[in-house]
Amino acid sequence: MLKTATPNISVHFWNLSEYVSGRHVGDWIDLDSCEDFDEFRSKVGEVTRNAEEFILSDYESDCGISFGELTSLETVWEAHEFLTDLPEYERDAFSDYLANVGGVEYLSAAISEFPDRYRGQWKSLEDFAIDFGAEVYSEFFKNVPPGFTVEVDVVSFEQDFWISDNGHVFWRH
Structure with a gap:
């Protein structure tokens, strides 16, 4: 590290x-x-x-x-x-995660969960979802016809992920 x-x-x-x-x-x-x-x-x-x-x-x-x-x-x-x-670029993300899980009273749990939950920093949850989809369904994204765009159901994505005010995305489960 x-x-x-x-x-x-x-x-x-x-x-x-x-x-x-x-x-x-x-x-x-x-x-x-x-x-x-x-x-x-x-x-x-x-x-x-x-x-x-x-x-x-x-x-x-x-x-x-x-x-x-x-x-x-x-x-x-x-x-x-x-x-x-922790790498410097992840420190704000950890702070956001810790605040969301309840603060320093839950520090030990947050420390053990953070590496599996943190997904990076994005401008929006929709941007994360599109990038995630492009990675998981790469063949589908390669074959999108010209003039068409991929749309994501962000409300459904919010069931599994959340984004902090600073743009850090975390997996809920």
Whole structure:
């Protein structure tokens, strides 16, 4: 798999007990600066002064992935690792897919399903359907008489595929 620039994911953590007491103890952590999960966990401990409880208060991601306040460190790191291994041109597609399946709560399932579900980026579902048809029924498409065009029942295609606002097409099943 072609590796490209790492995804920029930065997360801000607060020490929860200090935050509730009106003191702000926390800071940003850039996941790209961490070699592994243990270093990430250690940096969270440093910025929260080894808090027993902390919250993820904010995040920045150039991949469009979003996290909730109580997202676990393991989930944040799992997202980072997967996006790092994913080719850059598929990162937005994964973000669209993850949002559609329910967000980071379903990250593990989305990671395992994504490679089989993603079909590429298209201007419309109709464009995808015509290209798909030309590939599957190549003999039919070669023999279309001049002056005729192939039309696709997009409503039927929507039963098996969906397209994101960014034009990424996914298989439903």
